[in-house]
Amino acid sequence: MTPVNLMDRARAAVDALERLVGGLGTAILAIGTLIWVAAVAVTSLIGVGLPFVHSAARAVRAAADRERARLSRWGPEIIEPDPLPPGLRAARDPVVWREFAWVVVHSTWGMVLGILGISLPLYAAQDLTFPLWWTLVPPGTGPGLVFWYVDGLFGALLVCLYGVFWLAVCVFGHPVLARVQAWPGRRLLAPPAGADLSLRVAQLTATRAAALDAHAAELRRIERSLHDGAQNRLVAVTVLLGAARRQVARDPEGAGELLERAQGAAEQALAELRTVVKTILPPVLDGRGLDGALKALTADSGVPCKLEIDLPGRCAASVEATAYFVVAEALTNITKHSRATSAKVSVSREKRNLRIRVEDDGRGGADEADGSGIKGIRRRVEAYDGTLTIQSPPGGPTTMWVELPCGS
């Protein structure tokens, strides 16, 4: 073996050690997750744990994402799965189950390998350096992995030789060990081969098409409201002004009346323009951010509305606009249909997702089929690859969850 080759080996071994330590870190995370999941599972049997099911699934996902990021640093990238389905449906997600299987394997087997990976080099170092400090320990006491009676300098040198053996084991064995530790993650956390990826592609294609549709619908809406609103008003202004000009000589009083009508029409045109502009991109979003815009929105709501907002930093403008409309539309629906006496809007950012929850204490029974409001919300949300869930049993209350990828 050439010296260069040996250097490569040593470097690979150090890399592997680093990986094993990192793996140990995620294994500890996995243990925590495992305990949490177990607690939720047991308490769910008597119903108490059910509200925590989603958070348990999130914990599994978080640990798995950590491992994905770690493995992606050391090898081929592992693509992250779709966002978690909201509520209890998260527990039925097959991806979550695969991730949970990884949690079990990694928190046990991965943990053992990690500990082994750290302790072997430590023992090897102990053994190698034993001749330097054998006099400090009482006779008969051996360093790590020495199971025989050690006595005298000769014995110490023998232990040193023994350390060389373990060092060799580390140099040649660690890369293998690290691979073995990573293997369950690579198998279980990668997207299942073939079918599911194509599903993801199909879904992306569909949402992209939906986005284009939503844009076209949006353009149509803007064109229609400009045409039916402001443009028609302005035409009326010119017609009335024309009539007034003709009238002015014959009947000044009548002309004055026409002019007043013309002015009214011009004012209407301005109002319509304001409305249209506001629905394209609410100026308040630009000025005060989603935070301030939602405050204004909930303050103006027809039903008393509480706002809980926790947003570090801003999202992409289109996402903020979508979030704003989701809340605006939801509040309009609540005011119009729910007969609620109070409502609550919660907005938070969780990693790359913007999460919105809108709830009310109304009569429930919100149906996507009969109101275009919810359908409109869903179209806008899905256009941004987000998810929408509504729970609205007859008699209420109604809760709506929306998750939007932030795009930043």
Added chain:
Amino acid sequence: MRIVIAEDDPLLREGLALLLRAEGLDVVATTDSPEPFLEAVDKHEPDVAIVDVRMPPTHTDEGIVAAVEARRRQPELAVLVLSAYVEQAFATDLLAGGAAKLGYLLKERVGRVEEFLVALHRVADGGTAIDPEVVGLLLARQRPESSLARLSPRERDVLALMAEGLGNTAIAEKLVVTEGAVHKHIRSIFAKLDLPPDDRADRRVTAVLRYLEAAR
């Protein structure tokens, strides 16, 4: 002159009726969608129908369809179509059955009351009124190598006014030249474009528009 109006915007509908009545014209019915419009046309047998292009239910070209149908029922009916924007396809649809007693104007032209009334009367009297915007659109689409390129700038002006439906006198007035000069220009245009040298207004317009269409 007895008039039926079809326009779905209430403000505009009433404004139009107001204006026409103030001018001493007889607005016999105002309607807001194609069905009542056709009923009103059947009932009142007006001289002129003023029709908005976008009307319920789909707000696309209901007005054009209704206008064509009204003309089918009453071939003597003069139709003036008003539109918020010019669409060449609408003009083509309308003119398919000849340009006599037809008008297609942008809505805001109504505000220039004198000119609007002239156009209205011209249409009622069997003439044509095509919005300069439409004509401009058609002229702008001409490729440089088309035979239109052979026209002098003055002849192009005359052609555009002809296409709008103006007669020789009106063209002469607009361009501040003598009628004789206009007549000469027109003969020259017809010769350059290989059009039949017929001088009746609607035939002129149809011929010009057909030519522009074909040369696209």
